[in-house]
Amino acid sequence: MECVGPITCAWAFIGENVASIIATCAMAATFWQGYIARKHNKLSVKPFLDINRHSDYTAFSFKLSLVNQGLGPAIITSYSMKVEQKDCSYQHFHLKADELFKVLSEAVPDLDPIKLSIYTMEKGNAYIQPGEIIDILAINIPLEIYQTTDKALLRAKLDSISYCFDYESIYGQKSQAKYSNKNI
Known part of the structure; x- marks a missing residue:
């Protein structure tokens, strides 16, 4: 044409x-x-990790819980805990409970280590499903011991605890969940 x-x-x-x-x-x-x-x-499928604090100062209990409020699983790549600015982390996924116990014993001399529970994750098994709640730290002090405890010192020690979780989605999107007394 x-x-x-x-x-x-x-x-x-x-x-x-x-x-x-x-x-x-x-x-x-x-x-x-x-x-x-x-x-x-x-x-x-993006996860959203949140750290919740539960305290009961009548029959003393203190608990930090990690909650996945997102829509997909969270893959924990690392986490750390600090008490009074001291790092209580070993290598990947293990925490030094003795450091935390030593700091808390200053406020509660009769603290039984059995009443202190720290959740540790094994490498390769660090998935948190949507809606899943994990108690990462739980402290229960019997009432008779709590009544003789310096409560202001105990609160100051508990307020010095901080956590940091590095996690990612199944697509590799990296995020962090942090907890310290400044979050309250």
Whole structure:
């Protein structure tokens, strides 16, 4: 087909290549839809870890719980605990309970180590499912011991505890959950 002016040439080019133009637009729309779907999928399985503090100062108990309030599983890559700015972490996934016990014993001299429970995660088994709650630290002091305890010192010691959890989603999106007295 011979062109007789610029408008005729443009229509001739479009007419001859309409299938290629439509196929290119369809492919671009497909790639865009794939990108949007992947972005949505990442958001639909994103975990959100929160650390909750529960205290009962009548019959003394203190508990820190880790909760996954997100939509997907959280993969814990590392975590650490500090007490009075001292690192209580060993290597991956193990905590030094004796450091925490030593600090708390200053406030509660008769503290029984059995009443202190610290959750440790084994490497490779550090998944927290959506809605799952894990008590990462629990302290129960019998009432007769708590009555003779320096309560202000005990609260100060408990307030010096901080945790940091590094975690990621199944898509590899990295996040952190932190707890310290400043969060309260």
